[in-house]
Amino acid sequence: MTLPAMQDQGSKIVVGIADLRVSNDPADTIVTYALGSCLGVCIWDESAGVAGMLHAMLPSTRTDPERGRTNPARFIDTGIPALFKAAYAMGAHKDRIVVRVAGGASMASNGRKDGFQIGKRNYIELKKILWRNGVIITDEDVGGGVSRTVTMDVATGVVMVKAGGQEYNLARRFPRRS
Amino acid sequence: MTSELQSELLRATTSTFEDLAFAFPEAEIEDHQLEAPLAWGARVAFSGPVNGTLDIQVTDGVAAELAANMLGMHDASDDGMKRDALGEIANVICGNVVPSLGKASDVFDLRSPEVYVVGTDGEETSAGATRLVVGIDGGRAEITVRVMAHVVEGAGA
Amino acid sequence: MAFNVLVVDDSAVMRAMIVRTLQMTGVPLGEIHQAGNGQEALEVLKDQWVDLALVDINMPVMNGEELIERVRENPLIRDLSVIVVSTESSETRIERILNQGAEFVHKPFTAESLRETILQVTGVSDDQRASVGAPPGDDFDF
Numbered sequence: 231m232t233l234p235a236m237q238d239q240g241s242k243i244v245v246g247i248a249d250l251r252v253s254n255d256p257a258d259t260i261v262t263y264a265l266g267s268c269l270g271v272c273i274w275d276e277s278a279g280v281a282g283m284l285h286a287m288l289p290s291t292r293t294d295p296e297r298g299r300t301n302p303a304r305f306i307d308t309g310i311p312a313l314f315k316a317a318y319a320m321g322a323h324k325d326r327i328v329v330r331v332a333g334g335a336s337m338a339s340n341g342r343k344d345g346f347q348i349g350k351r352n353y354i355e356l357k358k359i360l361w362r363n364g365v366i367i368t369d370e371d372v373g374g375g376v377s378r379t380v381t382m383d384v385a386t387g388v389v390m391v392k393a394g395g396q397e398y399n400l401a402r403r404f405p406r407r408s
Numbered sequence: 409m410t411s412e413l414q415s416e417l418l419r420a421t422t423s424t425f426e427d428l429a430f431a432f433p434e435a436e437i438e439d440h441q442l443e444a445p446l447a448w449g450a451r452v453a454f455s456g457p458v459n460g461t462l463d464i465q466v467t468d469g470v471a472a473e474l475a476a477n478m479l480g481m482h483d484a485s486d487d488g489m490k491r492d493a494l495g496e497i498a499n500v501i502c503g504n505v506v507p508s509l510g511k512a513s514d515v516f517d518l519r520s521p522e523v524y525v526v527g528t529d530g531e532e533t534s535a536g537a538t539r540l541v542v543g544i545d546g547g548r549a550e551i552t553v554r555v556m557a558h559v560v561e562g563a564g565a
Numbered sequence: 566m567a568f569n570v571l572v573v574d575d576s577a578v579m580r581a582m583i584v585r586t587l588q589m590t591g592v593p594l595g596e597i598h599q600a601g602n603g604q605e606a607l608e609v610l611k612d613q614w615v616d617l618a619l620v621d622i623n624m625p626v627m628n629g630e631e632l633i634e635r636v637r638e639n640p641l642i643r644d645l646s647v648i649v650v651s652t653e654s655s656e657t658r659i660e661r662i663l664n665q666g667a668e669f670v671h672k673p674f675t676a677e678s679l680r681e682t683i684l685q686v687t688g689v690s691d692d693q694r695a696s697v698g699a700p701p702g703d704d705f706d707f
Contacts, residue, residue, distance in 0.1 A: 315707055361585075362706070364705065366680060
């Protein structure tokens with residue numbers, strides 16, 4: 231007995247908090263939920279057909295280097311290299327990789343100010359490591375005060391963002407800052 | 409005007425550090441940041457309807473971090489890189505602050521930044537100066553705007 | 566075709582940042598020349614063919630505004646594409662710059678915002694870009 235239909239339908243790959251996933255199956259979609267101050271970083275190499283997504287919580291391992299070793303996807307400064315290397319392992323090349331970013335919101339609650347500004351720190355750390363490694367962001371939807379759900383289609387690299395009751399394509403929203 | 413200048417100084421400093429040097433300036437400064445010695449300074453003189461100077465002084469670690477970040481390197485311990493990076497930071501903050509000292513149509517000219525080693529022989533008088541102190545990682549930056557002279561409108565006519 | 570570019574700024578760090586951004590745009594680049602002020606830039610333009618110049622305003626010896634005026638007066642180089650990259654905020658001066666047919670990018674800029682203007686001025690489409698682009702470097706993590 232075989233299960234023929236299941237093979238080609240692809241699957242929905244869920245990226246948890248402090249997690250990263252890559253895929254080269256054009257039938258797959260990659261999704262991460264409820265990005266607040268966390269950053270969702272999507273990378274895509276059209277030629278290699280490789281897509282990857284990181285859901286990082288904090289900017290830097292400086293405060294907790296041990297945790298950076300055990301769970302690199304928790305931090306931007308270890309998660310970004312891990313994400314790119316995972317995509318390289320599937321045949322992606324840096325100079326073809328397109329980067330799309332969502333999240334980094336300012337999550338003030340109950341009238342309290344967002345004193346630590348984790349969302350902004352995450353974004354600055356991302357810009358720093360990308361600049362150092364010669365990578366530029368193609369599209370982004372960052373900041374503001376909303377929680378975002380991000381879905382990427384492996385075949386087309388299209389990144390859809392769901393936030394505040396709306397869903398939109400992240401492409402060509404650049405430049406947009408808040 | 410002073411409070412407007414103060415808020416413009418904060419805005420210009422924040423955006424310059426963030427966009428150009430990927431550094432996050434913090435308004436709340438911890439003791440170890442306050443105790444770290446200032447090592448490098450850069451001064452930009454400006455002239456226009458109002459003349460004056462902008463100084464930025466930073467700890468050695470902050471100077472190295474700014475240079476490394478701007479140049480996309482892990483480390484920039486070379487003094488030449490630190491000097492040039494700090495000078496450019498001073499230039500950009502100054503260029504973004506001076507419009508608040510005049511009208512939107514006013515033209516200000518900025519001199520090239522002069523970078524110096526911060527001495528231990530006492531502070532310059534800060535009377536009439538607008539000052540901002542921010543923490544950056546293990547160190548801090550102090551930015552001071554001094555307005556020297558107001559050019560009286562219609563003078564010499 | 567590849568674009569020959571001239572970067573004019575009195576800060577070596579700023580010139581390095583602009584060159585790095587150029588290399589990340591994916592625009593095909595030929596020779597990249599650098600100059601520390603307007604006078605040095607005119608010297609380069611005398612001897613070298615340049616397609617695009619990125620120019621600061623406040624510089625010693627000769628500022629960027631005078632440089633652009635001199636370029637527009639010279640029939641041999643008057644059609645040079647110019648992007649002014651400056652802290653300038655004066656409406657008067659920005660209007661003068663735009664009237665000289667230059668684009669304007671405010672400092673501090675992000676690599677992304679400067680790239681948009683470079684792509685717009687060079688007219689290089691996504692199809693013509695060799696790749697997304699990456700600068701040469703030996704300080705990479707990945």
